[in-house]
Amino acid sequence: MSSIAERIAASGTSNAIELRGVTRYFGALAALTDITMSVRPGERRAVLGSNGAGKTTLLNCITGDFFPTFGTVRFFGEDVTTLPPHERIRRGLRRTYQISLLFSRLSVRDNVYLACRGVSRGRFSFIRTRARDAIMQSVEELIALVHLESVADRLVEELAHGQQRQLEIALALAGAPRFILFDEPAAGLSPAERRDLVAILTALPSHIGYIIIEHDMDVALRVVESVTMMHNGRIFKEGAPHEIQADPEVQELFLGSGHA
């Protein structure tokens, strides 16, 4: 494991995300085959592909929810292939989930508080946080950012679907993220909520890069500068949004049938 000095030195020159030969088997099924890709710090990338193309598995290998069967994962130059998820999160990686993974029997404020506390010190503290402590300021800011002020004291299980999706995003923005993985953040959102989402994504500070998986091309292609197309667990094509949209192979495989 590298020292902090090495990590800082490495992060100056390295890619935010660097995958080499990442392969993941579930039994005999290869969900990912030989994925090699790199994303620069601050870069915004869409990963597109049909269901079962391996997009979510890719995110799971980057966060450590699953480890790759083969291959290496580097985060800002540091080999994190076998680090547990919480260690990667503490290094500045964040993610949202396709199906909301929230703390359903806690309030919205407690959910956001846990996310803020998770990337700061005092996770094991036996002393209650007071309303005037600095961390509560960031909690309230995040709640305001995703427009959940009016339901901040409600239990998450009582929220509407769209509100839970908003909260998903708030949890991923806690602390000082360096790179975020969004897994279908627009799924199930109303058109107005989609506009809010696009606004939140485009308003992120420019040093924060992200990978977004999204079926809604309107959302996806508006908030990214590069696109990776996946098919059957492999990378099929990479390029700028307009190149991908114009590519005849891509059109035949995805836009032609799926989006007629």
Next chain:
Amino acid sequence: MALEQTIETDSLTLPQAQQAGAVSRWVHRNAAILILAVLLLILPAVAGPFILDQIVGWTMILGMIALSLMFLCGYGGMVSLAQMTVAGVSGYMIAVFGPSSLPSISLFWPWWVAAPVAILIAVAFGTVVGALSARTEGIYTIMITLALATAFFYLTLQNWPIFNGFNGFTTIPAPHFLGVNWRAPIPFYYMVLFFAALSYAAVLYISRAPFGLALQGVRDNPRRMEAIGYNVTAHRVAAYAFAALIAAVGGILLVWQNNQISPYSVGVNAVINILVIAVVGGITHPIGAFIGAFIYVILHTFALDALVAVGLDGRRFQLLIGLGFVIIVLFSPDGIVGIWRRLRARARTSGGGNPL
């Protein structure tokens, strides 16, 4: 608008009045527990040794051990059947390190060395239980902790050099210090009340502190907790350690109260009793552990007489206890605490108050 204005003026000119308002709101919210506290404090003035020791004292001790399970289960989602065993470890250790009727085993250390050492060993044991079961969930946690509890029971039964086999230990006196015999009914009652209240308050306080909130996060969604920066396994093990501390103190008090400990104090029956107490009281609030313990103690103490009084065989009192528990859990899966919550919610809505 006018209302806002008034509040603002009030807070500017009368901060004390606002503070007094906050205090009275707090008193109003916690009225039930405050009344209970006053009743418990003045109880020795009106109740005899039997009530103090065998009813209320025993309730509070069993309540503490059940509270340690409530903490793990209600906040952490971990059903550990080894909490009575943790209490048993500290109970046995106080007999080994302190005085007992067995000079060949007991070391006769003074209580202020023996008790901390006993608690330390029990907490270490509880932490090991946690480390072994923290990576499991649901029924597997129950199986592992039950296996450990059963193993400890057989260890005490078959080991003579340390645990004195099925005889166990007798004559384990509570200490004398500050000129007080702490086994006399009233001092012992206040000692138990002190530790029970302290454990209750600590659990309640920690439930809203970062450690307790994170534990509830682990209960609701361990995978997401990892994905926002928490080491879920470490958090679970730490919860076992904290719960073990409460159970360990309860274990020592139990031994001092009974004046003995034997394998059947840590047998599967005793282990299951703690689970039943916690579930019947309700694992969603710390007070449930004590309510459950009170019901258990009342049934255990009076069921035999009640059966004989109506002409039935008194030996069937266990049946009455079992029936009582089945009825409560059938009507309210979240125990007495759940019934209490529903009644209060109904009273609030029918009283025409705020529907929220």
